[in-house]
Amino acid sequence: MNTDDFSFSKCEWKPRKLTELYATDSKEIVRIYADGVYDLFHPGHVEQFKQVKAAFPNVYLIIGVCSDADTLKYKGCLPVMNEGERLKMIDQCRYVDEAYISPPFFPTIEFVNSLKADLVAHDSLPYNSPTADDCYAIFKACDRLLETQRTPAISTTSLLNRIIDDLERYKKRQIIRTNVIM
Structure with missing residues (x-):
């Protein structure tokens, strides 16, 4: 895809908020980031990606696949499928535009901004981190969380x-x- 197509390449990039994106019928690309372990890739994962792609007319979906080491550290066990296998499954999903391994296990505004992603997609359930009751609370608070529904x-x-x-x-x-x- 030609980077000239992205709105952030024409001027200094600034993330758009969820209410701002819903208030316009723009056909501009909306960059959305989602992350997870994505072990035993299944229909629930695909449904999440479909929900994200359907949220706006032109979505570029970026997926971060958590590393084996971080999954062991934060969840206490290794996934069944190794990170290479999980990344390969995500890469082959038609809804995913970009995928990579080893994002921060708990996403930060700085990391999401480095991807030039407007929004983060995740379900609304609180997701505990070592420093917060819900690592997605910061995205909720600044109107940058696109809530997806679990299957x-x-x-x-x-x-x-x-x-x-x-x-x-x-x-x-x-x-x-x-x-x-x-």
């Missing part, structure tokens, strides 16, 4: 619980498959 009945946690609940059946299946291949 009912699907999450990485629910997928892992399904596997754990039926672990013996999966073990037997793998033993059968391994014996057939050998």
Whole structure:
């Protein structure tokens, strides 16, 4: 994409607020950042991206995929899929315009501004950080949070619980498959 198409390339860039963007019917590109671990990439992740892309007529979606090290540090466990695999899945999603690994685990205004992103997309649930009850509160307070809705009945946690609940059946299946291949 030609950077001349971006409104920030024509003058000094300044983020636009959510109410400002809703108040206009401009066709200008709205840059939106979302982040996450995105382990076991599933329909809930895709739905989040679809919601973001549908929010305005011309959205450029930037995804930050949290690193394995940060996920271990802040969530206490490693993802099932490694960061390279997770980044590859995100990169292949048609709704994503740009993806990269290892953003700050807890986004900051400075980081989002460095991406020249107008908004941050996330659900409205508080997300605890070591320094705040909700690391997205700063974006809510300055009218730069685009609230997305979680997809009912699907999450990485629910997928892992399904596997754990039926672990013996999966073990037997793998033993059968391994014996057939050998």
